[in-house]
Amino acid sequence: MKKSDRLVITASSLGTVFEWYDFYLYGSLAVFFGTLFFPKGNDTAAFLASLATFGAGFAVRPFGALIFGRIGDLVGRKYTFLITIIVMGLSTAFVGLLPTYEDIGILAPILLTFLRLAQGLALGGEYGGAATFVAEHSEPDKRGSSTSWIQTTATLGFLLSLGVILTCRLYFGENEFKAWGWRIPFLVSVILLLISVYIRLKLHESPLFLKMQSAGKLSKSPLKESFAKFQNLKIVLLALFGATAGQGVIWYTGQFYALFFLQNTLKIDFQYSYILISASLIIATPFFIIFGKLSDKIGRKKVMMTGCLTAALAFIPIFKGLTQFGNPALSAAVQSSPIVIYSNNCQKDCKDLKDYLSKKGYNYAYQAISQEGLMTRIGSIEVKNFDTVVFDTVLAQAGYPAKANINEINFPMVILLLTILVLFVTMIYGPIAAFLVELFPTQIRYTSMSLPYHIGNGWFGGFLPLIAASVVVQTGNIYAGLYYPIAIALMTFIIGTLFIKETKDNELDRH
Incomplete structure (x- = not known):
């Protein structure tokens, strides 16, 4: 690899690591934000509200893709993702300065949501710029390998956020961390922002963009060309439903939902859950590069579709295994003493009991009965009504x-x-940057590839923790939340296999 190529990959990847770090801090601390920024009284509702705010940042990512994608196709790749990292860094730092609900009341969740929206807009413009920038600098037979370094950044940013949070929690202690120490990881982003801006200012614009600019062939209306022309819109939709939607749910199941499951369902102490997740990330991260290189040889599609199918088939057995090996007592109790709720009006009678059991991470089933009142069977023991001490x-x-x-x-x-x-994540995520870049022509590439990527990740993936947690609360089945990512992954496998063509031999310099 040439020195100039290494600089492009390093600068793009390092800045993107820091941007993912900023974005995922909130997700890593979502268990705290329910009590910090939302009204007290119902812990389950507060936690779901914190996840909804987490998802809000993902909801606006496609709009960030449209705004910054258009700028990137009109003005250039380099300066666009300079803007995005500045917006991201400042928004993250302001979260660290934000007063809590106890200090300013309802204004606290409003301001928090606003900052999450700013983060989402920035991230919507960052990824497409970094992936396009690296791919347009790469040799044709090494695009999968070169862009796979960008693919490591989301995991490395997540890992960095876990490391900083764990260090702060251990250093300050739980009481101090909950009181104010949680702010430190957010404020650290100012240092990362300065490093990122300094490094990216050293980069030169993409050669393909400069070539089109000098030839006067830049798009005058990237949004219209990307989405108003049926031929390109069809490719955008295929990229979404046949690639990025499945990739998004597999990513967030394998990393974020796994962390939530360890902490909230299995009740593994935070330091051990962080260590477990971090160990898996460290072991699996090199496979982003391995599968990126493999896609240069056998094609992007084969690697990605294999990842979708195997993940969909393995999710439930793996999470049941996590219960068995992570909290054996819980696994044994679920088998020997199942919890069944009996009521003729569960919507009225069961709310507090469901919240109680969901917060504890216990499986439960519901059966309707004719007589009034609430009764719960725990194994062979029957308990009438609901009292926390008795339960x-x-x-x-x-x-x-x-x-x-x-x-x-x-x-x-x-x-x-x-x-x-995480290996499932690397199989589909490692090659996907090269795949998306290769789908679209140069003059609208930034805009066209960014939108399906951020809908797939921002909407299908970003709301996964909220959707999965809500399904678990409603059904009482701690594995029911996995039905959603399984369905989306299977959809992507079917559409991607039947309707998407291989891209690895596509020329990037095309109109």
Whole structure:
């Protein structure tokens, strides 16, 4: 690899790592934000509200793709993703300065949501610029390999956020961290912003963009050319439903939802859940490069579709394995003493009980009965009405643990299962940047590739934690949240296999 190519990849990747770090801090701290920025009184509702705010940043990512994609196709790749990283860095720093609900009331979640929206807009413009910039500098037979470095950045940014948070939580202690120490990881983004801007100012504009600019062939209306022409719109839709939607749900299941599952369902202490996730990320991250290189040889489509299918088939067995090896007592209690709620009007009678069981991460089923009142069977024990003290006692007698016993966690097996989840991510995410860049002509590439990527990741993937958690609360099945990513991954596999052509031999310098 030439020195100039290494500079392009390093500068683009490093800045994108920092931008993902900024964006994912909120997700890593979502368990705290429910109590910090939302009204107290219902912990489940507050947690779901914090996940909804997390999802809001993803909701606007496609709009960021349109805004900054257009600028990138009109003005240039380099200066566009300079703007995006500045917006991201400042928005993240302001989260670290934001007063809580206790300080300013309802204004706190409003301001938090506004900053998440700003982050989402910025990220919507960042990824397309970085991927396009690197691909347009790369040799044709190494585009998968070169752009796969960009693909590592989301995972590395997530890993960096976990590392900084873990360090702060251990250094300050839980009480200090909850009180004010959570702000430090957000404020650190100012330092990362300065480094990123300094490095990116050293880059030169994409040679393909400069060539088209000098020839006067730049698009005058990237949005119209991208989405008003049926031929290009069809490719955008195929890219969304046949690639990025499945990639988005696999990414967020394998990393974010896995973290939520360890902490909120299996009740594994934060330091151990962070270590487990981090270990799996470290082990699996090189496979982004491996699968990117493989896609240069056998094609993007084969690697990506294999990842979609295997992930869809393996999600439920893997998460059941995480329960078995991460919290054996919970796994045993679910088998030996299932929880069944009986009521003739569960919407009225069961709300507090469902919130209680969901917060504890316990499986439960519901059966309608004719007589009025609420009754719950825990194994062979029947409990009438709902009283937390009584339920705490009965559940403990039935073997349900309040939290995971660290001495019972099978660390090697949990890390292995988490690593397999991340390997699914690397299979589809490693080649996808090259795949998207190769689909579209140069003059509208930034705009056209950014929109399906950010709808797939921002909407299909970004709302996954909220959708999955809501399904679990409604059904009482701790694995029911996985039905959503499984369905989307299978949809992508079918559409991608039947309707998308291989792209690895496509010329980038085309109109």
